[in-house]
Amino acid sequence: MSARIPFFQHDLGAPELEALAAALRDAILTTGDTVAEFERRFAARLDVPHAVGVTSCTAALHLALLAVGVQPGDEVITTPMTFVATATAILQAGARPVFVDVEPDTGNLDATRVEAAIGPRTRAIVPVHLFGQMCDMRALRAIADRHDLAIVEDAAHCIEGRRDGAGVGALSEAACFSFYATKNMTSGEGGAIVTRDAARAAHLRLLRQQGLTTGAAERERHGYRHRDMVTMGWKYNMYNLQAALLLPQLGRLDANLARRRALAARYAARLADVPHVVVPPVAPGVEHAWHVFAVRTDGVARDALVGALQDAGVGVTVHYYPPVHLTGYFRDAFGHRPGSHPVAERIAATTLSLPFYPTMPASLVDEVAQRMARCIELAGRAERVVRSAARGDGT
């Protein structure tokens, strides 16, 4: 069969090797100056005053929820159309995730349904900017203000996105990022929180490092001093080697976004004539961060198409199935059943994500579209055979 087209390829190379070598020559391997430099530059890139480096987006969400005051027994509103970590972070903070259905076009939390889910224990909203397309943050902010709720953005897909003139972190108490292996910027594993509030940033620094007032870098610089543990804390501190890998990538964010935007436009053009495949629209006012390129199937079985594409050497994946409320754990723990969030369930059953990364040659987009058209044609032919056999008029 034809050559395999990978789902994702990172673009780390010489600049990252050099930065890593420099970080290894430093006496401090853990959280130190390189992390501080990354935090400064990441905050500046997002135009938010403070950034705090942590070990993952899951950790970032956990700490951000604690820092906005979420307590055991509270409820936090979020979307079922996300990676499980959005919801498990809410559980880690001791709260209960309350799922609200999503918009049919974008798959993002439907702001028009949020108010109906707010109760006396609701403390926060965690919107997810699915695939890089920002939620309607102005609508969510208005709701949060009316009900005195905090917003913690799950921006794992969306460093670069904007909507209605506002970037990530501009309208929330905190925004959380992932530097996991396939994200738009990566250190293999890693994460960060941005916030506009200096006191909250200081609190987050305590929470990420055991609740201790100083770390190893301060002791190296100033010599041993007693320190105190002033609050319950976790072991979530980003370390210098992660920051070293991330720093050079900040300089490539815009160029890589431009490449992915061009690839997305090419996909949309090439797939326009492929039957049974729909490229979801981008909402007005959105500057898409293009993290994942997902399409929907219409009138053809998604799982059969995923199988056929894999057999045809196309690296595909599904974001996300099952939707979080219908995973085994959430069904068992909270009694969720199919039908409770029908829009998310329909999207989860019809979505698939295609190969997409900044160094992907445009010719491979054409190749994926061609293989997709062929798979759908074959699937249609197979279905006609099955149908005619069922009618008894086959050969």
Ligand SMILES: *Cc1c(COP(=O)(O)O)cnc(C)c1O
């Ligand atoms: C990747 C991802 C996470 C988790 O990120 P980690 O850094 O792996 O903890 C959370 N939410 C969404 C939407 C993600 O895609």
